[in-house]
Amino acid sequence: MEEEQVIALPESIDMAENITDKTIRIGTRGSKLALWQAETVAEKLQAAGFKTELVIISTKGDQVLDKSLAKIGSKGVFTEELEVCLREGQVEIAVHSAKDVQSTIPADLELIAFMEREEVNDVLLSFDPNFKLERESKAIIGTSSTRRKAQLRKYYPNITTAESRGNLQTRLRKLEEKQFDALMLAYAGVRRMGYEELIVHTFPADEFVPATGQGSVAVECAKNLDIELKKGLKQALNHTETHVCLLAERAFLRTMEGGCSIPTFALASLSDEGLSITGGIISLDGAILLRETMQGPTVTAEEMGEELANTILSQGGDEILRSIRAERGEQV
Numbered sequence: 393m394e395e396e397q398v399i400a401l402p403e404s405i406d407m408a409e410n411i412t413d414k415t416i417r418i419g420t421r422g423s424k425l426a427l428w429q430a431e432t433v434a435e436k437l438q439a440a441g442f443k444t445e446l447v448i449i450s451t452k453g454d455q456v457l458d459k460s461l462a463k464i465g466s467k468g469v470f471t472e473e474l475e476v477c478l479r480e481g482q483v484e485i486a487v488h489s490a491k492d493v494q495s496t497i498p499a500d501l502e503l504i505a506f507m508e509r510e511e512v513n514d515v516l517l518s519f520d521p522n523f524k525l526e527r528e529s530k531a532i533i534g535t536s537s538t539r540r541k542a543q544l545r546k547y548y549p550n551i552t553t554a555e556s557r558g559n560l561q562t563r564l565r566k567l568e569e570k571q572f573d574a575l576m577l578a579y580a581g582v583r584r585m586g587y588e589e590l591i592v593h594t595f596p597a598d599e600f601v602p603a604t605g606q607g608s609v610a611v612e613c614a615k616n617l618d619i620e621l622k623k624g625l626k627q628a629l630n631h632t633e634t635h636v637c638l639l640a641e642r643a644f645l646r647t648m649e650g651g652c653s654i655p656t657f658a659l660a661s662l663s664d665e666g667l668s669i670t671g672g673i674i675s676l677d678g679a680i681l682l683r684e685t686m687q688g689p690t691v692t693a694e695e696m697g698e699e700l701a702n703t704i705l706s707q708g709g710d711e712i713l714r715s716i717r718a719e720r721g722e723q724v
C-alpha cells in the first residue's frame with residue numbers, strides 16, 4: 393500500500409515570507425564609509441529576500457570636528473543618535489563600524505550580527521609614492537587615535553603626530569594640504585573607499601595591535617524587535633567566525649572599561665586549535681606597553697577576553713588607566 397503523502401509546508405518558508413514582507417529600515421551615518429557599510433548590509437538583506445531602505449542619521453561624532461574624540465567623551469559619539477532611532481522604532485537596524493560601538497550597549501538594545509572582517513592592519517597613506525617609514529623617521533603622521541599615537545611613539549620615537557579628525561575624505565584633504573606627511577588609518581576603511589593605491593606602509597598587527605572590532609561592521613537592533621525577524625536578520629548578516637572573535641575582544645574592552653579614547657587594543661583570531669586573543673594597553677607616551685596572548689576553546693571566548701583584561705590590569709594596566717584618566721581630569 394502506498395504511503396499517504398503529507399506535504400507540509402516547512403515552517404521556515406512560511407516564516408520567511410512573513411518577515412520579508414516588511415521593509416527593513418537601516419539607520420546609518422552619512423559619511424561615505426558608513427554608507428558603504430550600510431549598503432553592504434542592504435545588499436546582503438536583499439539577497440536574503442528582504443526589502444531595504446537607508447535612513448541617514450547624523451551623530452555627534454560627525455558634527456563636532458574641531459575636538460579629538462578623547463575630548464568629546466568616548467561614549468557612543470558615533471552611535472547614540474542611531475540608538476535613539478532604534479528605540480523609537482524609526483529604523484529596524486542600525487549599522488556601525490564595530491570599532492565605534494561601546495563595549496556595553498544599553499539594556500534595551502542588542503547587537504545581532506557582526507559582518508565578516510576585513511584585514512585588520514593599520515596603514516599609512518601618502519601622496520608621495522617614495523615615502524618610506526623607517527625606525528628613525530622624523531615624519532609627521534596624521535592620526536587622532538590615542539592608541540596609534542602611543543604605538544608610534546614606542547616604535548618610531550622620532551615621529552611627530554598631527555590631529556586628523558573627520559571622515560576619511562576630510563582626513564585625505566588634510567593630507568593633500570600637507571598638514572602631515574602621511575596619514576594613518578585602518579586598512580579596512582581605505583580599502584572600502586578605494587584609496588589603496590595611496591598605501592605606502594602596512595603596520596604589522598603584532599606591534600600595532602588594532603582597536604577592538606577594527607575591520608568589522610556591527611548590526612544593532614532593539615531587543616523587542618520581532619524574534620523571528622531578528623533570527624532572519626542574523627542569519628542573513630552574521631559571520632560566525634568574526635562574531636566569536638568580537639565576543640572575546642569586546643569582553644576584553646568591557647573589562648578594561650576602556651572606551652575608544654583609551655589606548656587599549658585587542659585582536660582575536662581563530663585557528664584549528666581554537667581561539668587566540670592578543671590584547672593590552674600602552675601608556676600615552678608609549679613608554680609602558682603591556683601585551684599578552686591567550687589561547688583557548690572558542691566556547692570560552694568571552695571568559696578569555698575577561699581573563700586577558702584582568703591579567704593586563706593586574707600587571708599595571710590599572711595604573712596606566714588611572715593616570716590617563718587623572719591627566720584628563722576625569723574621576724578616577
Ligand SMILES: NCc1[nH]cc(CCC(=O)O)c1CC(=O)O
Binds near residue numbers: 490606
Ligand atoms: N573611528 C573611526 C573609524 N571607525 C572605523 C574605521 C575604519 C574601518 C574599520 O575599522 O572598520 C575608522 C577610521 C580609521 O580608524 O581609520
